[in-house]
Each structure stands twice: as structure tokens, then as C-alpha cells.
Amino acid sequence: MQTERLYNIVSNLIVYILAFALAIGLGALIIWGFLGINPFYSLSLIMTTALLSYNGLLSTVLYLVPLTLIGLGLAICYKARFWNIGADGQMIFGAIFTMGMALFMTRYTYSSLVVPLLLVMGIIGGAAYGLIPAILKVKFKVSEVLSSLMLNFVAIYLMTWLVDVTGPWKDPSSAELQSYPLPHTYFLPYEYISLLAITVVAIIIISYLYHRTSFGYKLKVMSSSFQAADYAGINKERQFIMIGAISGGLAGLAGALQILAIDHLLASTFDGIFFGYLGIFVAWLAATNPVYIIFAGLLMGTLINGGYFMQAISGVSVEFVYYFEGVVFISIIVFQLIKPKLRRLLKID
Amino acid sequence: MERVSNSKILIMSDITKSFSGKKALDQVNFDLDRGEIHALLGENGAGKTTLMNVLFGLVSADEGKIVLKGQEVRITSPSEAIEHGIGMVHQHFSLIPTLNVMENFILVNVKGRKIDIRAQEIREIANRLNLNINLSAKVSTLSAGERQRLEIIRMLYFGSDLIILDEPTSVLTPLETEGLFKELKELAKTKSIVFISHKLNEVKQISSRISVLRKGKMVGTIANDENATIETLVKMMIEKMPSVIQKEPVEGGSAGPLLVVDSIRIYGKKNEKAIDFKPPIKEMIIGRNEIVGLAGVAGNGQRELFNGVAGLERVHDGTITFDGRDITKLSIAARIHLGIGYVPEDRLTVGLAPDLSVKDNLILKDIDKGEYKNGFSLNDAKLRGRATELVKEFDIRTQSVDTPVRYLSGGNLQKVILAREISLQPKLLLAYEPTKGLDVGATAFIRNRLIEYSRNGSVLIFSEDLDELLDICDRIYVIYEGRLNGEVRRKDFDVYLIGKMMGGLVQNAN
CATH class of the missing domain: 3.40.50.300 (P-loop containing nucleotide triphosphate hydrolases)
Known part of the structure; x- marks a missing residue:
């Protein structure tokens, strides 16, 4: 048993190290071979700018927070083999709910409770949107892959319409396709600290749900065997509904934070897709373990943020980061194949 | 020579x-x-x-x-x-x-x-x-x-x-x-x-x-x-013969039958009739404190019948009455609550969640009970205590209660399931091939637990090992091509008669 646990940790570590080594090695070759740029300088820029400079670190937080929140929700989904790929739409819906409530309230009143209320609106918006694929799956056996994917487009076009030239939220004084801005009093106070605090609280709540409640226990049973869950009388439908709401809610919260702490308005360029898809990567990278999510989120945030610095300073395009993500993702899956060989090598059998 | x-x-x-x-x-x-x-x-x-x-x-x-x-x-x-x-x-x-x-x-x-x-x-x-x-x-x-x-x-x-x-x-x-x-x-x-x-x-x-x-x-x-x-x-x-306790016979209980499965029909995956109970024997009745055997060659509807009673398979026609109550449409959870325990055919993916620990598997059906909760949280200490007790009582050989069950041997897997099901004290225990693939020691242990258990509840057991059924059952139903092809009481037990019924050759209405 002890050796088994140790073996699992060691073999996973080896797989991850190999995946990253391959991505870095191949990437270095591409940068050097095609662009003629010193790859080690470019790649080290990612680290030095995104983690080791004060301003860089602050902007890394702006990526880390939504990625972690979305990754956290998706991890729960994937545990139960609920293939939600609609975090983009759920994040956008959170943003729409938050912005809508904010615009509604600016006409009438202001109270100090407005920011928490707007955050809750984001959660509600995302949760409601996340519930749709869950309900479709439970009631009509619609594949959540298709429904959640398609709902992304619905959300994107709804948002685009809201801030379009003739849209109801369009700010006529702006040349861009964007809504009226938020009043300053609606901004998230102490933005960086608040962002991190909210993220940590979310991780604690989800970890608690996962480890200490019957909801989490049932999730583990489902993750291990659907048949065992059925046999034990676990109501899978109810679990799917809760999972849809929780993951949607987390994505919606990410959307609300994006509006309240960063964008301060809703623009047609609001990048739900970006975070939604990278969130899938974050969830997998953390092997759907709630506690590891923040590290995966940090890693992804660093890469993206550092990628922009790298582009600006060394001329290697930020798209390099997506190449990197893709190679790591595929390698981790492919390198699972070497685990049995490792087992023999380490003489576990 | x-x-x-x-x-x-x-x-x-x-x-x-x-x-x-x-x-x-x-x-x-x-x-x-x-x-x-x-x-x-x-x-x-x-x-x-x-x-x-x-x-x-x-x-x-x-x-x-x-x-x-x-x-x-x-x-x-x-x-x-x-x-x-x-x-x-x-x-x-x-x-x-x-x-x-x-x-x-x-x-x-x-x-x-x-x-x-x-x-x-x-x-x-x-x-x-x-x-x-x-x-x-x-x-x-x-x-x-x-x-x-x-x-x-x-x-x-x-x-x-x-x-x-x-x-x-x-x-x-x-x-x-x-x-x-x-x-x-x-x-x-x-x-x-x-x-x-x-x-x-x-x-x-x-x-x-x-x-x-x-x-x-x-x-x-x-x-x-x-x-x-x-x-x-x-x-x-075998090295030493394990001792086997004898079942004390029961004759027709006074409190009425525990389970009546009447004229049910279950369709299989290809829409064929996997179960179709019709005259002459349209009912399967299980009395209180009875061990009833189901004999038959595998694939004649045993699995569907067990799953149908447990609620894992939809019953398309007919009624299942348990303890005087129609349970045909009830959910699996409701049936567990009413007192139906199940030792299923597939131990490691149906009866157990393979990646979860011995402890988590032992408490699989306790998780929604108020007594194991502290407000919103699960009472881990209490659940762990219960699991530890069961490991001791059922002699489950495992390094610790935190070992994932998939590392356990076949006999110990079955003991985990049996420990959980029996400890819930169901009124009816469905046991599908409970001793299949187990060694003589584990087989005797499980048979003894089933016989002991029948003092408090009833058992419906399917086994391909006819000798096993003859040893422990009060009554045997024979299933053939999804219908009941015979019912034999203990005093009339006869391998050849039951064997012929299993092959669909004779039918008896009693």
C-alpha cells in the first residue's frame, strides 16, 4: 500500500516532468530554428517577468483567479464524468448578470452591499446557465458535451447583442462595442487581495464539499463506478444537477470578478472562451484534485502573462504559450502509456 | 503402474x-x-x-x-x-x-x-x-x-x-x-x-x-x-475442512410472505423477454426466514430477476410486493431503505467502488443517514469506527481500512460486500453467486453467515453450484429461459429432477 501510493506519486511526477521537458525542448528548437531567437532567454523571460517582477506578479493574479475558479468547477464535473465544456458561456452569463444588475441599480440606489450583491448575481447567472446542460442531460438524456458547447455560442451572441451598436446596454459615448462603465463605487475594493481571498475561500469550500460531505462522497463513488453508484441508491441525477450549478456558479463568479475588478464594463471583446478552454486544461493538469487546482492555475496564469511579456520583449509571439499548453496536454495523456513500463522498471510487481 | x-x-x-x-x-x-x-x-x-x-x-x-x-x-x-x-x-x-x-x-x-x-x-x-x-x-x-x-x-x-x-x-x-x-x-x-x-x-x-x-x-x-x-x-x-453449520428448516411463516414477484416481465438489451413469469408458475414467493434458491444455467434471466427486485432493472409488467407493499415502481434507494440488501454478481464495479477505500465501501449505504452526520459534514470518526468494527467482525484481510478495495482478493471483496449488506439488517438479502470463485474457507464463511442471517431475515440466492443450493436452501425455484420452470421443497430435493428442470425438460406447477 505504501509503495503503491509512493509509486503513484513518483510515476505521475515522472509523466509531468517528461511532458514539460518535451514541450520546452521542442519549443526551444522551434524558437531557435525558425525565429533565430535565443530560446533560453525567451523562455526564462516568462518566469522572470510573470513571477519575479511586482507588476508582472499582479497581472499574473488576474489570470490565475479566473483560471482557478473555472478549473475548480470543471474538476468537480470531470470527477463525475460530466463533460461540461461550457465554462465560457457560464462565465459570460455571470458577467451579464452582474453587469445587468449593476446597470439596473445605478439608476436607483447605492448601498455598501452592492459589491457582494453583484458577486452573488454573477454566481446565480453562471449557475443558472450551468444548470441547463445538467437538466437536459438528466431529463432528456441530451449529451452535455453538445449542449454545453452550443450554449457557449448563445451566450457569446447574447453578450454581443447587448453591447452592439443598437444594443440596450451600448454606451453611445464610446466608439467601442461596450456597455456603460461601472461607477467607481461598484469596483471590487482592494482588488488583488480580494481576488485572491475569494479564490482561496472558493477552494476551501469546494475541498470541504469534496472531502467532508455526502455530496463529495457520492462524487467519489461516481468517479470510481457509475454502476456502484446506482447500486448504492445514489441519485446520480441530483448529483449532476448540483454539479452543473456549482461549476456554473464558479465560472459565473469568475465572470463577475472580471467585470468588477478588471474590465469595469462589459465589452464585446470579453474573453470567456479564452478562460473557459484554458480552465479545462487547468482541471486536467491538477488531475481534478481541488487542492492542486491553484497550482495548475498559477502555472497557466504565469505562462499566459509571461507569454505577453515574452512577446513584447523578445519577439516570440504569445501564441507560443498555446502551443506549449497543447504539447503538455497531449504528452501527459500519451505518457500515461509508460506507467506500466515504469512499474516494471521500479520493480513494484 | x-x-x-x-x-x-x-x-x-x-x-x-x-x-x-x-x-x-x-x-x-x-x-x-x-x-x-x-x-x-x-x-x-x-x-x-x-x-x-x-x-x-x-x-x-x-x-x-x-x-x-x-x-x-x-x-x-x-x-x-x-x-x-x-x-x-x-x-x-x-x-x-x-x-x-x-x-x-x-x-x-x-x-x-x-x-x-x-x-x-x-x-x-x-x-x-x-x-x-x-x-x-x-x-x-x-x-x-x-x-x-x-x-x-x-x-x-x-x-x-x-x-x-x-x-x-x-x-x-x-x-x-x-x-x-x-x-x-x-x-x-x-x-x-x-x-x-x-x-x-x-x-x-x-x-x-x-x-x-x-x-x-x-x-x-x-x-x-x-x-x-x-x-x-x-x-x-484443501488443507483442512472448514466447518459448515446446518440450516434449520422453516415451514411457511405466519406473518405472510415477505416477497411476492407476480407475473413480471423484463425486457433485455435487445428487447427480448429476459424475464417472463407466466402460468403454471407465475409467482415467486419468499417467506420469512426462508432461504430460497434459484437454480438455472447462467443466462436464463437470473441477473435480470435479481436486478429487477433490487430496482436496478426496470420491470415492464407485473408487480413486486415486498412486505405487503408494492415496490414495482420504487427507486433503488427506497428499496434499500425498506430493507432489501443485495450481493450483486459483479463485485468490483457494481457492488463496490473499486478506487474507494475499504472504509468508504463499507459505509456506501449509510451516507445519507442522519446518525452519521454532524450538521452538514459527515461524521468521519463514527463512520470509521463502524468500518473498523465490520472489518474485525467479518475477518476482512486488509492492511488498513484506507486501502482501496481493488487491492483486495476475491474472497475479501465479497466479505466487504457481505459485511455491509448484512450489517444493514435487511429483511431480504439477494445473493447472486455469493461464493463464486472463492476458496473453500471463504465459501464456508459466507455460507455460514447466510445461514446465520436467515434467523433474522430471508435470503434469495442464485448459484450455479447446485450442491450449494441443495445444502442451504429451504426451497428451490428453477428458472429456464426467463420463466419459473419448477419449484421444489427441501423434502423433495433431487439433483436429477432439478437438473431436468434446468434444461427445460420438465415443468411442475408445485
């Missing part, structure tokens, strides 16, 4: 094979005379199949040598084995059910041999054995006995003169078994046969010599004569 060595078609010596550091075979010697039926006897997991898999090229031995027809051979794949004239009929048939008989012949890949299957030759072989075979019949329409015959004919067709039969009777009714034995005796005039089994009476009946394996070691080979009594063989097979 030792025969001259050229009469030996096969000599396997010092065969050793380890899996995960455990010796599945330890310096095993085995030989086979020409024209004999040699039984390989042993408990489940003794290494019988592994030894023959080594011969058939499915498993490569770590050590040892194989001399076939006077020449040392190294067999690394089944197709090489077939080339050498070795044929094996596995416990699970290797026929493709969607193809017809002829096509299944074409499938066999023999190295260095042009595939030219002649229907005439197949018929000739079949005729020599007095077997009927329809070459254009789809394999899925054949009975288990016919499929087995087909496998044997196929082996003969490809020139096998050494035929290995792995537990050939496990899928057959007693009558089909009798037929098979006649054929084997005929076959043994020209061929050599290895007969793998754990059933003593069959081995006594069919073989000329008997080799006994125990825990990967060859205990010995004896001639099947008057000295080879059942007692001797049992002593060779």
Missing part, C-alpha cells in the same frame, strides 16, 4: 510462474498419456488454468520445460499450440456470436497453413462423434452445450490430438454434462484429453488419472480407482 515413456504425449516438468511476486505455479510436474482423460483438480485459484495456459501459449512460464510427443517445445502463442496439435476450450468460449458456424471455423488462424475450410470435412468429424452440426446457424442461436461441441469439433478439425477442456461443465445442465461425458469417452479412444475441474464427482466419473493442484503446487497424481475416494481427493485439494 508406470507406462513406457513413449506412451506419454506430454510431459511438463518443473513449471514455475509468478504473477506480481506470487507464485501461481511452483515447480509443477504434469504428464499426459496417449488416449487418456486426465483430470486436473483443484480449488479456484489453485493454478489449473494457468498451467494449461502455459501449455497453450497464453502464458509464458518463468521456468520449466515442456516435452510434446518426445520433443522439447517452446510454445509462445495459441497459434503455435494449434500447430503442435494442442486445442483448448476455454471456460468462456472463444466463438464470435454474430458469425455463423462456418465463419467461426475460418476465423482460426493457423500459421503456415492455407485457410481452406471444407464443409464436408467438418461434417465428417462431427458424424464420427455422432454430433449434429448446422454450419449456417448463427452461433448466437446455439445453446451453451452446442457451442462447446462446436469448439471441440473446431479443435479436432485443426488437427488437435491433445485437447484441454477448462471447466467444461460450468455452463451446462446436468443432462448436457452427461452428453458431454459420453462424447469425451468416445473421443478419448483416439485423442488425449485434459479435463480441468473443481467438481469432485465429475472428475471421479470421467477421468482415468487425477492430478491435484493446491496453491500452485502439484499435490500428486493418482489413478482413478477404488483408492481415489472423494475423501482422499478432498484432503488433497
Whole structure:
């Protein structure tokens, strides 16, 4: 048993190290071979700018927070083999709910409770949107892959319409396709600290749900065997509904934070897709373990943020980061194949 | 009496094979005379199949040598084995059910041999054995006995003169078994046969010599004569006999029946009627404190019936009444709550969540109970305490309660399920093949727990081992092609009668 646990940790570590080594090695070759740029300088820029400079670190937080929140929700989904790929739409819906409530309230009143209320609106918006694929799956056996994917487009076009030239939220004084801005009093106070605090609280709540409640226990049973869950009388439908709401809610919260702490308005360029898809990567990278999510989120945030610095300073395009993500993702899956060989090598059998 | 060595078609010596550091075979010697039926006897997991898999090229031995027809051979794949004239009929048939008989012949890949299957030759072989075979019949329409015959004919067709039969009777009714034995005796005039089994009476009946394996070691080979009594063989097979307690008979309870399954119909995956209870026996009734057995060849609807009662399978017609209440439409959870426990067929993916710990699996059905909660959280200390107690009470061998169950042995897996189900004190316990694949010790333990349990509740048990049912049941229903084909009370228990019912030959209304 002890050796088994140790073996699992060691073999996973080896797989991850190999995946990253391959991505870095191949990437270095591409940068050097095609662009003629010193790859080690470019790649080290990612680290030095995104983690080791004060301003860089602050902007890394702006990526880390939504990625972690979305990754956290998706991890729960994937545990139960609920293939939600609609975090983009759920994040956008959170943003729409938050912005809508904010615009509604600016006409009438202001109270100090407005920011928490707007955050809750984001959660509600995302949760409601996340519930749709869950309900479709439970009631009509619609594949959540298709429904959640398609709902992304619905959300994107709804948002685009809201801030379009003739849209109801369009700010006529702006040349861009964007809504009226938020009043300053609606901004998230102490933005960086608040962002991190909210993220940590979310991780604690989800970890608690996962480890200490019957909801989490049932999730583990489902993750291990659907048949065992059925046999034990676990109501899978109810679990799917809760999972849809929780993951949607987390994505919606990410959307609300994006509006309240960063964008301060809703623009047609609001990048739900970006975070939604990278969130899938974050969830997998953390092997759907709630506690590891923040590290995966940090890693992804660093890469993206550092990628922009790298582009600006060394001329290697930020798209390099997506190449990197893709190679790591595929390698981790492919390198699972070497685990049995490792087992023999380490003489576990 | 030792025969001259050229009469030996096969000599396997010092065969050793380890899996995960455990010796599945330890310096095993085995030989086979020409024209004999040699039984390989042993408990489940003794290494019988592994030894023959080594011969058939499915498993490569770590050590040892194989001399076939006077020449040392190294067999690394089944197709090489077939080339050498070795044929094996596995416990699970290797026929493709969607193809017809002829096509299944074409499938066999023999190295260095042009595939030219002649229907005439197949018929000739079949005729020599007095077997009927329809070459254009789809394999899925054949009975288990016919499929087995087909496998044997196929082996003969490809020139096998050494035929290995792995537990050939496990899928057959007693009558089909009798037929098979006649054929084997005929076959043994020209061929050599290895007969793998754990059933003593069959081995006594069919073989000329008997080799006994125990825990990967060859205990010995004896001639099947008057000295080879059942007692001797049992002593060779197992180290010490476990004690088995006797069931005290019950006669019709006073409180009314516990379970009545009336005229139900369940459709299977292909929309065929998997269960269809109709007259003369349209009801299955289980009284209080009764152990009721379900006898039948696997695949006659047992699984669907058990799942139907437990709520895992939808019942399309008819009613199931439990403790005076119609439960036909109730959810699985509601049925568990009313007191139906279930030891399912598939232990590791249905009865247990394989990646979860022993503790988590023991408390699988307690999770929503108020007594195990602290407000919103689970009361981990209490759940752990309960699991630890059960591990002790049911003698579950595990390193700790936190070990994932998939690392446990078959017997211990079954103990985890049984511990959980019995400790919930259900009124009815459904037990599907509760002792299948377990060694004698674990089997006795589980039988004893079931009998003890029947003092407080009722049991519906399905087992392919008819002797097991005869030992512990008060009553036996026979199921055949999804309907109840007979009901036999303890005082009327008779292997041949039940065997005929299992084959669909007789029906009785009482």
C-alpha cells in the first residue's frame, strides 16, 4: 500500500516532468530554428517577468483567479464524468448578470452591499446557465458535451447583442462595442487581495464539499463506478444537477470578478472562451484534485502573462504559450502509456 | 503402474510462474498419456488454468520445460499450440456470436497453413462423434452445450490430438454434462484429453488419472480407482475442512410472505423477454426466514430477476410486493431503505467502488443517514469506527481500512460486500453467486453467515453450484429461459429432477 501510493506519486511526477521537458525542448528548437531567437532567454523571460517582477506578479493574479475558479468547477464535473465544456458561456452569463444588475441599480440606489450583491448575481447567472446542460442531460438524456458547447455560442451572441451598436446596454459615448462603465463605487475594493481571498475561500469550500460531505462522497463513488453508484441508491441525477450549478456558479463568479475588478464594463471583446478552454486544461493538469487546482492555475496564469511579456520583449509571439499548453496536454495523456513500463522498471510487481 | 515413456504425449516438468511476486505455479510436474482423460483438480485459484495456459501459449512460464510427443517445445502463442496439435476450450468460449458456424471455423488462424475450410470435412468429424452440426446457424442461436461441441469439433478439425477442456461443465445442465461425458469417452479412444475441474464427482466419473493442484503446487497424481475416494481427493485439494453449520428448516411463516414477484416481465438489451413469469408458475414467493434458491444455467434471466427486485432493472409488467407493499415502481434507494440488501454478481464495479477505500465501501449505504452526520459534514470518526468494527467482525484481510478495495482478493471483496449488506439488517438479502470463485474457507464463511442471517431475515440466492443450493436452501425455484420452470421443497430435493428442470425438460406447477 505504501509503495503503491509512493509509486503513484513518483510515476505521475515522472509523466509531468517528461511532458514539460518535451514541450520546452521542442519549443526551444522551434524558437531557435525558425525565429533565430535565443530560446533560453525567451523562455526564462516568462518566469522572470510573470513571477519575479511586482507588476508582472499582479497581472499574473488576474489570470490565475479566473483560471482557478473555472478549473475548480470543471474538476468537480470531470470527477463525475460530466463533460461540461461550457465554462465560457457560464462565465459570460455571470458577467451579464452582474453587469445587468449593476446597470439596473445605478439608476436607483447605492448601498455598501452592492459589491457582494453583484458577486452573488454573477454566481446565480453562471449557475443558472450551468444548470441547463445538467437538466437536459438528466431529463432528456441530451449529451452535455453538445449542449454545453452550443450554449457557449448563445451566450457569446447574447453578450454581443447587448453591447452592439443598437444594443440596450451600448454606451453611445464610446466608439467601442461596450456597455456603460461601472461607477467607481461598484469596483471590487482592494482588488488583488480580494481576488485572491475569494479564490482561496472558493477552494476551501469546494475541498470541504469534496472531502467532508455526502455530496463529495457520492462524487467519489461516481468517479470510481457509475454502476456502484446506482447500486448504492445514489441519485446520480441530483448529483449532476448540483454539479452543473456549482461549476456554473464558479465560472459565473469568475465572470463577475472580471467585470468588477478588471474590465469595469462589459465589452464585446470579453474573453470567456479564452478562460473557459484554458480552465479545462487547468482541471486536467491538477488531475481534478481541488487542492492542486491553484497550482495548475498559477502555472497557466504565469505562462499566459509571461507569454505577453515574452512577446513584447523578445519577439516570440504569445501564441507560443498555446502551443506549449497543447504539447503538455497531449504528452501527459500519451505518457500515461509508460506507467506500466515504469512499474516494471521500479520493480513494484 | 508406470507406462513406457513413449506412451506419454506430454510431459511438463518443473513449471514455475509468478504473477506480481506470487507464485501461481511452483515447480509443477504434469504428464499426459496417449488416449487418456486426465483430470486436473483443484480449488479456484489453485493454478489449473494457468498451467494449461502455459501449455497453450497464453502464458509464458518463468521456468520449466515442456516435452510434446518426445520433443522439447517452446510454445509462445495459441497459434503455435494449434500447430503442435494442442486445442483448448476455454471456460468462456472463444466463438464470435454474430458469425455463423462456418465463419467461426475460418476465423482460426493457423500459421503456415492455407485457410481452406471444407464443409464436408467438418461434417465428417462431427458424424464420427455422432454430433449434429448446422454450419449456417448463427452461433448466437446455439445453446451453451452446442457451442462447446462446436469448439471441440473446431479443435479436432485443426488437427488437435491433445485437447484441454477448462471447466467444461460450468455452463451446462446436468443432462448436457452427461452428453458431454459420453462424447469425451468416445473421443478419448483416439485423442488425449485434459479435463480441468473443481467438481469432485465429475472428475471421479470421467477421468482415468487425477492430478491435484493446491496453491500452485502439484499435490500428486493418482489413478482413478477404488483408492481415489472423494475423501482422499478432498484432503488433497484443501488443507483442512472448514466447518459448515446446518440450516434449520422453516415451514411457511405466519406473518405472510415477505416477497411476492407476480407475473413480471423484463425486457433485455435487445428487447427480448429476459424475464417472463407466466402460468403454471407465475409467482415467486419468499417467506420469512426462508432461504430460497434459484437454480438455472447462467443466462436464463437470473441477473435480470435479481436486478429487477433490487430496482436496478426496470420491470415492464407485473408487480413486486415486498412486505405487503408494492415496490414495482420504487427507486433503488427506497428499496434499500425498506430493507432489501443485495450481493450483486459483479463485485468490483457494481457492488463496490473499486478506487474507494475499504472504509468508504463499507459505509456506501449509510451516507445519507442522519446518525452519521454532524450538521452538514459527515461524521468521519463514527463512520470509521463502524468500518473498523465490520472489518474485525467479518475477518476482512486488509492492511488498513484506507486501502482501496481493488487491492483486495476475491474472497475479501465479497466479505466487504457481505459485511455491509448484512450489517444493514435487511429483511431480504439477494445473493447472486455469493461464493463464486472463492476458496473453500471463504465459501464456508459466507455460507455460514447466510445461514446465520436467515434467523433474522430471508435470503434469495442464485448459484450455479447446485450442491450449494441443495445444502442451504429451504426451497428451490428453477428458472429456464426467463420463466419459473419448477419449484421444489427441501423434502423433495433431487439433483436429477432439478437438473431436468434446468434444461427445460420438465415443468411442475408445485
